[in-house]
Amino acid sequence: MSSVGTNGAGTNGAMTIGDFAALTHLSIRTLRHYHQAGVLEPAEVDPSSGYRRYTHEQIATARVIHRLRELDLPLPQVKTIMATDDPAQRSSIIAEHLQRLEAELARTRSAVTALHRLLQPEPDPVVELRTLPARHVAAVRATVDHDDVLAWYDSAVAVLDAAVPPASRRGPLSGRYANALFAEGTGSVSLEYTVDHGVRVNPLSGVEVLALPAVELAVVVHEGDHGTIDETYSRLGTWVREHALTIGDVVHETYLVGPRDTPDPSAWRTEIGWPVLRLSSSSTD
Amino acid sequence: MSSVGTNGAGTNGAMTIGDFAALTHLSIRTLRHYHQAGVLEPAEVDPSSGYRRYTHEQIATARVIHRLRELDLPLPQVKTIMATDDPAQRSSIIAEHLQRLEAELARTRSAVTALHRLLQPEPDPVVELRTLPARHVAAVRATVDHDDVLAWYDSAVAVLDAAVPPASRRGPLSGRYANALFAEGTGSVSLEYTVDHGVRVNPLSGVEVLALPAVELAVVVHEGDHGTIDETYSRLGTWVREHALTIGDVVHETYLVGPRDTPDPSAWRTEIGWPVLRLSSSSTD
DNA sequence: TTGCTCCTCACGTCACGTGAGGTGGC
DNA sequence: TTGCTCCTCACGTCACGTGAGGTGGC
Numbered sequence: 001m002s003s004v005g006t007n008g009a010g011t012n013g014a015m016t017i018g019d020f021a022a023l024t025h026l027s028i029r030t031l032r033h034y035h036q037a038g039v040l041e042p043a044e045v046d047p048s049s050g051y052r053r054y055t056h057e058q059i060a061t062a063r064v065i066h067r068l069r070e071l072d073l074p075l076p077q078v079k080t081i082m083a084t085d086d087p088a089q090r091s092s093i094i095a096e097h098l099q100r101l102e103a104e105l106a107r108t109r110s111a112v113t114a115l116h117r118l119l120q121p122e123p124d125p126v127v128e129l130r131t132l133p134a135r136h137v138a139a140v141r142a143t144v145d146h147d148d149v150l151a152w153y154d155s156a157v158a159v160l161d162a163a164v165p166p167a168s169r170r171g172p173l174s175g176r177y178a179n180a181l182f183a184e185g186t187g188s189v190s191l192e193y194t195v196d197h198g199v200r201v202n203p204l205s206g207v208e209v210l211a212l213p214a215v216e217l218a219v220v221v222h223e224g225d226h227g228t229i230d231e232t233y234s235r236l237g238t239w240v241r242e243h244a245l246t247i248g249d250v251v252h253e254t255y256l257v258g259p260r261d262t263p264d265p266s267a268w269r270t271e272i273g274w275p276v277l278r279l280s281s282s283s284t285d
Numbered sequence: 286m287s288s289v290g291t292n293g294a295g296t297n298g299a300m301t302i303g304d305f306a307a308l309t310h311l312s313i314r315t316l317r318h319y320h321q322a323g324v325l326e327p328a329e330v331d332p333s334s335g336y337r338r339y340t341h342e343q344i345a346t347a348r349v350i351h352r353l354r355e356l357d358l359p360l361p362q363v364k365t366i367m368a369t370d371d372p373a374q375r376s377s378i379i380a381e382h383l384q385r386l387e388a389e390l391a392r393t394r395s396a397v398t399a400l401h402r403l404l405q406p407e408p409d410p411v412v413e414l415r416t417l418p419a420r421h422v423a424a425v426r427a428t429v430d431h432d433d434v435l436a437w438y439d440s441a442v443a444v445l446d447a448a449v450p451p452a453s454r455r456g457p458l459s460g461r462y463a464n465a466l467f468a469e470g471t472g473s474v475s476l477e478y479t480v481d482h483g484v485r486v487n488p489l490s491g492v493e494v495l496a497l498p499a500v501e502l503a504v505v506v507h508e509g510d511h512g513t514i515d516e517t518y519s520r521l522g523t524w525v526r527e528h529a530l531t532i533g534d535v536v537h538e539t540y541l542v543g544p545r546d547t548p549d550p551s552a553w554r555t556e557i558g559w560p561v562l563r564l565s566s567s568s569t570d
Numbered sequence: 571t572t573g574c575t576c577c578t579c580a581c582g583t584c585a586c587g588t589g590a591g592g593t594g595g596c
Numbered sequence: 597t598t599g600c601t602c603c604t605c606a607c608g609t610c611a612c613g614t615g616a617g618g619t620g621g622c
Contacts, residue, residue, distance in 0.1 A: 016601075016602080017601090017602075027586085028602085029587060030586065030587095032603090033587095048594090049593080049594055050603050051594080051601090052602085057533075060534060060560070064531070064562050072396055087563045090562075091564045094564055097400065098404065101396055101400065105393045108389060108390045109390060111355070111386055112386050114356055119379055245352055245353070246348070279375045302576075313576085315612065318612055334576075334620055335620095337576090337577095354611090572622105574621090575620080575621080577617105577618080577619070578619105579617090579618105580614105581616105582613080583612090583613085586608105587609085590606090591605095593601100593602080594603085596598105596599100
């Protein structure tokens with residue numbers, strides 16, 4: 001850089017784009033861009049070489065532009081502000097920009113909160129993240145209306161119990177319910193026992209053996225009869241919306257303790273699982 | 286849209302891009318973009334027509350992608366998250382993104398604060414925004430070192446008083462000082478009386494008549510002698526940095542009451558003005 | 571057959587940054 | 597004369613949006 005900067009302010013001598021860039025903390029590229037955009041025109045352009053010349057008076061203008069850009073004011077608005085001398089127009093441009101920024105601020109703030117929650121799924125004692133490994137199940141499947149689910153359930157249990165002897169079962173009875181069942185009134189459902197790979201089931205019984213992929217579940221246990229299971233569902237739904245990314249629309253239910261185990265409804269235990277995208281490994285497996 | 290959505294979840298029938306777009310609230314353009322970017326590939330592409338086919342299972346994936354984009358996660362990171370099944374890698378991507386967002390949040394927040402202050406220049410009783418109109422001045426100018434300012438001032442006053450009779454003066458003595466004087470130790474300075482256009486001054490006296498453009502000033506009055514004027518300068522400087530956009534590097538001083546008016550330093554009044562870009566019209570003119 | 575949907579280029583957005591390839595000034 | 601600075605294209609960035617112009621499927 002030449003010694004232009006020490007010539008004393010108020011001197012009218014023009015300076016090169018390099019000197020001007022150094023004095024204004026704007027890059028040469030940016031200055032050329034501002035020239036082309038008509039936001040900050042050099043005081044003079046050499047017609048033969050195309051060299052730009054800037055004056056000391058333009059330093060102040062460049063600084064204001066720099067500041068407005070720091071505040072993310074778009075270039076066209078910067079141009080308007082510098083071109084007008086109407087304070088009212090200037091302030092309305094600033095005010096409008098402020099509104100945009102405040103909206104963006106709110107959006108970013110909520111995104112930050114959401115990301116925080118995704119990373120720190122708030123140790124809610126009732127909700128747990130669990131990996132359900134790949135497995136084989138003996139299943140009775142159907143597509144049913146919401147109103148027919150209970151009737152279908154009873155008959156499916158009978159079919160399943162008849163076809164899968166207790167010795168073949170590797171866990172309690174469980175079911176999977178497509179969300180469409182609740183959202184649209186009709187959906188596919190499946191009642192299942194986990195079984196070993198290769199187990200034989202009478203193909204005429206209505207029971208199939210399925211290979212199911214591993215799945216990550218947000219899990220909650222509902223206590224008592226199913227009259228109030230909606231509350232547990234909604235609690236799980238809320239937690240998942242806020243603390244995880246749902247993936248898949250199939251709810252998993254596992255009947256840990258049910259009417260077939262004890263007639264006392266207050267002792268029943270139903271586990272509800274919602275498929276999620278697993279982000280952290282901090283929870284129970 | 287076809288009735289695909291009511292076929293019941295779990296059905297494997299593929300659907301067109303239009304149906305899929307409607308179900309996922311992603312635009313067709315966006316889905317094609319995600320296909321090209323490898324973020325969400327259609328389950329099937331017709332080799333002859335190029336038609337994309339999506340399955341119901343992909344809806345959940347699309348929703349997760351949608352959510353991650355709402356959180357402003359860049360597409361390459363979205364792609365990585367969807368492609369890996371390592372929760373640790375996922376969470377590190379999210380955590381890194383969270384950091385970026387928080388930095389952006391802080392930046393935007395400070396910009397919003399700055400814009401607020403620009404629009405509402407906080408009615409500080411000591412600082413005032415004022416328009417100094419275009420005018421003519423009789424001036425003695427020089428480029429001096431900081432240490433020589435006082436000596437220069439004394440001689441300049443003498444020259445000016447001799448050349449401009451009291452009847453020609455249209456206001457008190459004033460001066461303009463380039464910021465370089467303080468910042469770099471040397472700068473151009475000018476001591477002036479406002480005069481009528483066309484006033485005659487002996488060209489050999491060292492006094493020139495200048496036409497000065499209008500300027501917007503943030504103004505503060507310093508009371509007392511100049512021993513503590515630095516404090517007043519710094520107060521004005523702080524206010525201007527926070528509440529306005531400075532434009533120009535020339536400080537204006539007006540000697541409302543000075544040693545020539547009264548020997549009592551506590552009665553002296555010096556007005557200091559800093560050029561700013563005027564945004565609001567709410568202040569005094 | 572007529573709409574409707576789908577397709578592929580190819581360019582625009584925003585504020586510059588990044589080369590490529592060449593030239594003026596001390 | 598050698599560096600250094602400056603110049604003008606022209607393309608890349610980011611995540612799509614917007615036509616243009618054409619075609620498949622009911």
